[in-house]
Amino acid sequence: MGFWTLFEVASMPILQVLLISVLGALMATDYLKLLPSDARKSLNKIVFVVFTPSLMFASLAKTVTLDDIISWWFMPINIGLTFLVGGILGWIVVKILKPEVHLEGLIVATCSAGNLGNLLLIVIPAICKEDGSPFGDHGICSSVGLSYASFSMAVGGFYIWTYTYHLIRSSSVKFRAMKAAEEDALKKPNNDLLNANEKSHLLQDDDLAVTNIQDPENQAIIHPSIKKGEVSSWSKIAGTLNKIVEELLAPPTVAAIIGLIFGSVTWLKNLIIGSNAPLRVIQDSVKLLGDGTIPCITLILGGNLTQGLRKAKVKPMIIIAVVCVRYIFSPLVGILVLKAAGKLGFLAGDPLYKFVLMIQYTLPPAMNIGTMTQLFDVAQEECSVLFLWTYLVAAFALTIWSTIFMWLLS
Known part of the structure; x- marks a missing residue:
C-alpha cells in the first residue's frame, strides 16, 4: 500500500469530522441561528443520556463475545497504558506551562483520551480493503478488524467515562470554587469604610476563626479551626467511593x-441479535439512536468553535504541546510497550491485532471530551480550538504512523 493511498484512507474520517464541524459552526452563527448556545447544551444532554449509551450497547452486544474478551485480555491493559502515558505527559505539560485552572483537566484529557470509537471503526476496515495490505484476506481482515475496533471503543469508553469524566468534572468544580471565592471577595462589604484605619484592611486571626472555607474537591464546608489531620479518614474514603460509584453510573458506562x-451471554445475545432474533427490533432501534452520536457531537463542537475562535485564550505553546504528546511521544512509547509485550509473549500472533494496539497510541482526542466540557460548562470553546488543531494534524500523523506500524509488522 503506497503512502498516498494510506494517506487518503487515514484522512477520510478526519475530513468527515472537519466538514461536519464547519456545518455546526455555520448553524451556530447569528445569521442562521439554528444551533445557539442553549440548543447545544440541550442536544449535548441528549447525546450523553441517549445517543452515546445506545452506540456503546449496540456495538458491544453485536460484535464482542466472551471468547473475544478472554483472548484479547491485553487490549484493556494496553488502552489503560495509553491513558496512563498520556495522563503523565499531560500533567507534565500542565506543570511546565501553568495554564488557567479550568484548562488543566482539559489538557490532561486531550493528551490521554484517544478517539477509540468512530475513527478505528472507519480506518481499520478501510485499510483492510486496500490492495497491498499486510493483514491477509480483505473480507476476514475487515470482519476481524471491526470486532477489534468495537471492543477497543467499548473499553476506551469505560476509561473515558470514568477517568476522563472525573478529570473534567474536577476541573469544573475547582474553577467554580475559584470563581465563587473571587465574587465573594468583590461583594464583601466593608462596614467600617468610613472609620477605616490601617488595621481595618488586615485580616485578623479572630476573623479566621469564624470564616468557613469551601473545599472545591469534596464540595464540603470545612471550618478553618478544624485541622487537616482531624478530618475522618472514613469520611474521605466514603467520599472517594461515592465519586467512583457516580462515575460508574454514568449512562455510557452502564450501557x-x-x-x-449481552455480548458475552449467548442466550441473551440470541434474543436481540440476528435476523431470527425475537427481539431484534430492540437492537435495530438502539443502533438507530447510536448512529446519531458522532454527527451530534461533531455539530456541537463546530458550534462551540464559532465562540472559541473569538473568546478562547489557548496559548500556542499549549496547542503545540498537546500535538507533540499525541503524535510524537505517545506513539514512540506505544512502540516500546508493544515490543516489550511481544517479547514477553503477551500478544497473539495476528499482525492486525498488534496494529490496532499500536494505533491506539496515535489517535486524536476522544470526541466525548467535548460532550463533557459542555455538560459541566467548562472550557467548551478551548476544547473546540484544541480539537480543530489536533484533528487537522491527525490526517498526516495517522498516515505516517500507520505506515511505520505496518512496516514494523511486515
Missing part, C-alpha cells in the same frame, strides 16, 4: 457494561 453482558 457498556450491559452491552458486554
Whole structure:
C-alpha cells in the first residue's frame, strides 16, 4: 500500500469530522441561528443520556463475545497504558506551562483520551480493503478488524467515562470554587469604610476563626479551626467511593457494561441479535439512536468553535504541546510497550491485532471530551480550538504512523 493511498484512507474520517464541524459552526452563527448556545447544551444532554449509551450497547452486544474478551485480555491493559502515558505527559505539560485552572483537566484529557470509537471503526476496515495490505484476506481482515475496533471503543469508553469524566468534572468544580471565592471577595462589604484605619484592611486571626472555607474537591464546608489531620479518614474514603460509584453510573458506562453482558451471554445475545432474533427490533432501534452520536457531537463542537475562535485564550505553546504528546511521544512509547509485550509473549500472533494496539497510541482526542466540557460548562470553546488543531494534524500523523506500524509488522 503506497503512502498516498494510506494517506487518503487515514484522512477520510478526519475530513468527515472537519466538514461536519464547519456545518455546526455555520448553524451556530447569528445569521442562521439554528444551533445557539442553549440548543447545544440541550442536544449535548441528549447525546450523553441517549445517543452515546445506545452506540456503546449496540456495538458491544453485536460484535464482542466472551471468547473475544478472554483472548484479547491485553487490549484493556494496553488502552489503560495509553491513558496512563498520556495522563503523565499531560500533567507534565500542565506543570511546565501553568495554564488557567479550568484548562488543566482539559489538557490532561486531550493528551490521554484517544478517539477509540468512530475513527478505528472507519480506518481499520478501510485499510483492510486496500490492495497491498499486510493483514491477509480483505473480507476476514475487515470482519476481524471491526470486532477489534468495537471492543477497543467499548473499553476506551469505560476509561473515558470514568477517568476522563472525573478529570473534567474536577476541573469544573475547582474553577467554580475559584470563581465563587473571587465574587465573594468583590461583594464583601466593608462596614467600617468610613472609620477605616490601617488595621481595618488586615485580616485578623479572630476573623479566621469564624470564616468557613469551601473545599472545591469534596464540595464540603470545612471550618478553618478544624485541622487537616482531624478530618475522618472514613469520611474521605466514603467520599472517594461515592465519586467512583457516580462515575460508574454514568449512562455510557452502564450501557457498556450491559452491552458486554449481552455480548458475552449467548442466550441473551440470541434474543436481540440476528435476523431470527425475537427481539431484534430492540437492537435495530438502539443502533438507530447510536448512529446519531458522532454527527451530534461533531455539530456541537463546530458550534462551540464559532465562540472559541473569538473568546478562547489557548496559548500556542499549549496547542503545540498537546500535538507533540499525541503524535510524537505517545506513539514512540506505544512502540516500546508493544515490543516489550511481544517479547514477553503477551500478544497473539495476528499482525492486525498488534496494529490496532499500536494505533491506539496515535489517535486524536476522544470526541466525548467535548460532550463533557459542555455538560459541566467548562472550557467548551478551548476544547473546540484544541480539537480543530489536533484533528487537522491527525490526517498526516495517522498516515505516517500507520505506515511505520505496518512496516514494523511486515
